[in-house]
Amino acid sequence: MSQDSEAAARLGDSSLLRRLNLAAALGAFIKSPSLTLRELREIVGVSRPTAEDLLAELLEYGRVEETAAPRQPAGRGAGRPARHFRFRAESGYVSGIDIGAHKTLAVVTDLRGNPLALHRRDLDPGLPAADRLRAAVDTARACWADAGLEPGDITGVACGVTGALRAPEGVFDVAAGPAGSGLTPYSLPGFTEVDVAAALSSGLGLKVTVANDIKLAALAEHWKGAAQDHRDIVYMFAGHRAGAGVLLDGQVHQGRHGAAGEIGALPMLGWESAVERLHARGAELAAGNTSMPAGREGELVIASAALQDPESIAVLIEFAEVLARGAAVLTLAVDPEIVVLGGGMSRGGAIIAEPFRRELSKLMLFPIEVVTSTMGADSVALGAARLALDAVFADLLDVPGVDPRS
């Protein structure tokens, strides 16, 4: 009936309560350099026999090991010293991959999420799907080799890709709009015809989860970026294209079809024409500049706007304003704590951020805090690593075992 009793009704089997205790124990170890049994018991709030069972289970699965006691202040009394245990962050590794129009990028982290290596390869925006997927597989393998790891060391892999995604029962694959809808959300060449998750899984020999890249960038912003202190976040992506993602309670809000945040599909927002004008201006400025790498035209527009080029300034203001209209829509829809402006164009500084803030505040019922992303070009790959990490812990907590409380 109440939120608590509904939550508890779902807890109506003891294995879920056991998992919650195990999760709490694991969380306690992840947050501390080391813990004694007494400390574990106090943090998780369980009886001594339960704490012993939890510790035994984590030791058995190799996630925790005994370690030397941290340096003690002198004269701490006699008696047998307590045994100390630590989380084995190196007991598994996860990898996050980003497949975009102009690059593919992979990171690998330990189970605490500390990055060990990053590998990047530039791609031609017209590259066919099969070649793009092969490049992503090669990049991930190169990244793992950089960190001195074999594929067998990798516990989980996730990948962010550009495009709207479906999420039937948690399995993602790239989707276009419904047949005959006339809606074809932006996606990579050929990606509406391949099963990205299957192709990457087969190429890497590991199960790969695929998610929308902008949602993963939002997750990275919450994990390691500008939105670490907030749990309800609207993330606006200003890059070679425009996009949005929503985090609620610190998790990506996927929605029923994995489409939450896909407001760019609404013609009334005018995103498509603003993005087209930005690309056209970038192409004009790049004409004759053959050394300009593909996908960096936005930087040219920003640079020329900084030199007071009126045409580039007008194009960027329009781009910022249509993005702000999308932010207003999402902010009124979910009423978040904060709006994050991210993506490569957000690094253009005030020239994007000021018209964005001005237009957004005009449309709001209440003042809303806007921050600019502090993440770099690795945000999607890091968000993917975080998603893989979540899956590893979810698996870990699903192991069978006796109920430690009975």
Add this chain to the structure above:
Amino acid sequence: MSQDSEAAARLGDSSLLRRLNLAAALGAFIKSPSLTLRELREIVGVSRPTAEDLLAELLEYGRVEETAAPRQPAGRGAGRPARHFRFRAESGYVSGIDIGAHKTLAVVTDLRGNPLALHRRDLDPGLPAADRLRAAVDTARACWADAGLEPGDITGVACGVTGALRAPEGVFDVAAGPAGSGLTPYSLPGFTEVDVAAALSSGLGLKVTVANDIKLAALAEHWKGAAQDHRDIVYMFAGHRAGAGVLLDGQVHQGRHGAAGEIGALPMLGWESAVERLHARGAELAAGNTSMPAGREGELVIASAALQDPESIAVLIEFAEVLARGAAVLTLAVDPEIVVLGGGMSRGGAIIAEPFRRELSKLMLFPIEVVTSTMGADSVALGAARLALDAVFADLLDVPGVDPRS
């Protein structure tokens, strides 16, 4: 790190685990006519001593009592018969109040949410705030008297009011747009200058929680209406005005300022002019019809459209289409399982529902199920009762006690 471990980190004290067990026990009793200790133990999934502690606590707080055994099939074996216990739905009562432009309405239910009485009073839309609040207080008291209850019998009261609301730390009061914003969301006369919660609490001698009426109608639809099988819901209100509410995981998604769903404030949706045209057409049709009660003009427009009046048909189609545009915005923002079309105008049938569905499906990336509300004019008051019930159970589960698992 993972969702489970984050949830568990918040569970880092044993009292919360104890509350979850207590909530599960209470939920089990609410769902069954009666339970034995063995049945309770099996449903909650705890050891016998823990189940005994939980039962003792619920007995002590008067929420459960021993009852006669249900009729048994003959020859069920010898031995001492098991004792049976039942939830005391009559151990408390909650009341839900609706304060609208044209009426105030109150319901009272037992702790299982069964309505015992409903009382309604029509109001003049221009009635000053103080008189409107007094009428609501009188209506609630009359409702309680209808059910044979004294104010002292009422455990919790919540009230839905028309208007955008702020929710600082869970306390709601009516708010207009920020000063100088030019935005003045629809609210009842004078209600931006009074503390509605304080006025009702003082008038009734009980703490009253105040919430936005449309969000409560959405909650009622999930509780007892067309959306009982769904947890992620976009609710569109088509009545004397237009509005929306979002439920996520079966709960009202309030957002940071209690403003989630307030997309009507976006000028690009064109809600205001469509509602004005509806009112104007209703006023034209009502001219000379002095017996027409205030606030029922929409019914006149629907009736004349059913008689093929082209002007009324055009006005209703426009109203349905702008509402559909709002539904598209919210559906792309949160990607719900279902869209519910509610409010008095939704009872106009196909004349509203068909253009609504058509326009919504044009704007969507994916097909979305649309259902029409099955609730009547008491939906806001019932949603308020449900909110009050949630608060009663939350309080109940916060009682101090020993950890039943240690």
